[in-house]
Amino acid sequence: MGIRAEATPNPNAMKFTTDKIIFEGTNSISVMPGDTSEYAILNDLMKVEGVDNVFGYQNFITVNKQFDTEWDHLIPRVTEVIEKHGF
Numbered sequence: 871m872g873i874r875a876e877a878t879p880n881p882n883a884m885k886f887t888t889d890k891i892i893f894e895g896t897n898s899i900s901v902m903p904g905d906t907s908e909y910a911i912l913n914d915l916m917k918v919e920g921v922d923n924v925f926g927y928q929n930f931i932t933v934n935k936q937f938d939t940e941w942d943h944l945i946p947r948v949t950e951v952i953e954k955h956g957f
Contacts, residue, residue: 873952875945878932882922884941886948887930888957898927911955918951920944 876885892911893899901912902923915924915931920939925932933948935941 873949873957875949880934882937883932883934884945884948885930885932886952888952889929890957891929892931892955892957893926893928898925900925911952911957914951914955915948918944918947921948 872889874887876887878885893909899907899909899912900923901907901916903916906913906916909926912924912926912931915921915933920936920943922934922936924934931952933944935944
């Protein structure tokens with residue numbers, strides 16, 4: 871239960887999976903720098919220092935970090951935002 875952070879083949883991307891559906895339906899959602907989404911959780915993640923862009927689908931969000939950001943510092947902040955939204 872809870873949130874699981876999983877490495878991806880891209881060292882600048884981390885997949886955060888939950889036991890709950892975050893995004894209903896079969897469409898994926900991407901937010902790039904300067905964009906906003908109808909989903910507050912993605913907008914809040916984009917405000918986290920070190921996040922470059924996000925991708926969401928059903929029960930996971932993939933976070934791409936900025937090149938000079940370390941995962942050790944970013945994972946707890948991303949997890950905190952996801953938990954704040956009830957996942």
